[in-house]
Every structure is written in structure tokens, then in C-alpha cells.
Amino acid sequence: MGSIALIGNSSLTISETSKAHDIARAFIDIKIANSEIPILKSLLNKVLLDSDLSPDQIQQKISEKNSTKEDFINKIMKNINDDELTTVELALKLEKQSKKENLDNQRRIDSTKRQVILENINKEEIKKYSYLEPKINIILDNYSVHKAQLVKKICEILNMNLIYLPPYSPQFNPIEQVWRTCKIEIKRKYYYSKEKLEKFFVKTYFKVVNEGNFFNWWEKTFLKKVL
Structure with a gap:
């Protein structure tokens, strides 16, 4: 980014x-x-x-917000005792409740x-x-x-x-040309590790940004029209 x-x-x-x-x-x-x-x-x-x-730190924070065992059992029993739920609906509800308590739940991790x-x-x-x-x-x-x-x-x-x-107007954004130029440079080499790729990409990115004139055409084409 x-x-x-x-x-x-x-x-x-x-x-x-x-x-x-x-x-x-x-x-x-x-x-x-x-x-x-x-x-x-x-x-x-x-x-x-x-x-x-x-x-581990993320899982610790998630576990701190989890229900107590007693509260979790109460939630499950409430659904089990709901006579209006079909077997399939009950199974889905129990599965959903269990996922909410899961420390590996991606939505909880992102949250x-x-x-x-x-x-x-x-x-x-x-x-x-x-x-x-x-x-x-x-x-x-x-x-x-x-x-x-x-x-x-x-x-x-x-x-x-x-x-x-x-x-849908990438032509208005000069950085799109930066990414295209970087990709041309990147694909010319073979990288033995992710770390080497990242290191070369950072070097390439700032070289492209510092040496390119990406704003010249942008200013002439777009900026002057709105000033």
C-alpha cells in the first residue's frame, strides 16, 4: 500500500x-x-x-471477551429448549454459537x-x-x-x-502508473525468498517514485481543469 x-x-x-x-x-x-x-x-x-x-496476544484478548462456561451453557440450553426450532435450525444455531467462542474465528481476530x-x-x-x-x-x-x-x-x-x-477511474490516479512501472521491474528477476522480494520491491518503489514524473501529465490533464 x-x-x-x-x-x-x-x-x-x-x-x-x-x-x-x-x-x-x-x-x-x-x-x-x-x-x-x-x-x-x-x-x-x-x-x-x-x-x-x-x-497468542490476539487470542488472549479474544478469550478475555468470551462467555463464561456457565453463560455459554445457558445460551445452548435456551436454544435446546426452544420447541419451535427444527433439528437443522438447532444444529445451525449451536454451530454459530460455538464459532463465536472460537479463538481462531477470523472475524473476531480482525475485529x-x-x-x-x-x-x-x-x-x-x-x-x-x-x-x-x-x-x-x-x-x-x-x-x-x-x-x-x-x-x-x-x-x-x-x-x-x-x-x-x-x-472506475484508475486513469485519474497517478499511483496506478507507479504500480505498473514497479511490476515491469519486479518481473525481470527471480527471488529466492519472500524477504528478498519485499526488499527489492521497497527499493524499486521509491526509485520509481523519485525518478518518475507521474504528476506532470496528471496536473496538465486534470488539476488545471478544476482550479
Whole structure:
């Protein structure tokens, strides 16, 4: 997940998924790259560090929210004693209740990650320093996760303004050309490990961004028409 800056510093975030909590981390990286307040950079780096939980830590947080054994049994008995449920309906309800308590439930894992990063960043000190600096305007596409409540809330805390492109208009977004250029460079080599691929991609990304003139045509074609 990357950003290229018309004014300011570009950034890149490496992540295995592009879920709401991952997108949130990318926006925090953008703020860190463009902040001139050392204490704010330090606070945001701490947010990222504290939010990077291990699988065991996530399971621990999930287990803390699980029902007690007594409550779980009561929920099951309530359904078992519901004479209006068919055997199939009862089985489905019991399966659903069991999944909710499962520490490996992906929805609960993602929800926990979202809660943790929001709790860590939703601090008055971070808001105060973020609003001492000029607002950052980010132009992005309509990918559904870009409009997630978590993402909007974190951008509000970080003093960022999200400007969504019209639907199905990648030609309006200069970073699409960056990705295409990076892919051309990447496919020319063979990588012996994921780590080597990531390292080469980061190097390639910033080389492409720094050497390319992706905004020249964009300014002439689009920006001047709206100013």
C-alpha cells in the first residue's frame, strides 16, 4: 500500500492483507512520513508497535471477551429448549454459537485488531499534535475498505481529508502508473525468498517514485481543469 506525494513525502506499507486495520496502518505511515513534529512521530511509531500483536496476544484478548462456561451453557440450553426450532435450525444455531467462542474465528481476530489500533491511536495528545500541522489531503479510489469506519476515524484523528475518485477511474490516479512501472521491474528477476522480494520491491518503489514524473501529465490533464 503506497502513497505518492505531490507535496511532501511518499510512503510505502508492506502488509499481507488489505483489511481495514492494514489500511489504517498505511495512513499512519503517511502521517509519520509527512510530520515535522518529533514527538508526534514517536507517538505514532509507538501506536504501530503496540498494535502489532502476536497471534497468542490476539487470542488472549479474544478469550478475555468470551462467555463464561456457565453463560455459554445457558445460551445452548435456551436454544435446546426452544420447541419451535427444527433439528437443522438447532444444529445451525449451536454451530454459530460455538464459532463465536472460537479463538481462531477470523472475524473476531480482525475485529480485535481494529479495536486495538483504534484504542492506541485515539489519544488527545495525538490529536493535538496532528492538528498543529496542515491537513493532509489524500486522493484515493473507492475500494470498500477505504471507506471503513475505522479508516475514517483514524484519518479524522490524524487531520487527514479523504477525497474519493469517481468510480472506475484508475486513469485519474497517478499511483496506478507507479504500480505498473514497479511490476515491469519486479518481473525481470527471480527471488529466492519472500524477504528478498519485499526488499527489492521497497527499493524499486521509491526509485520509481523519485525518478518518475507521474504528476506532470496528471496536473496538465486534470488539476488545471478544476482550479
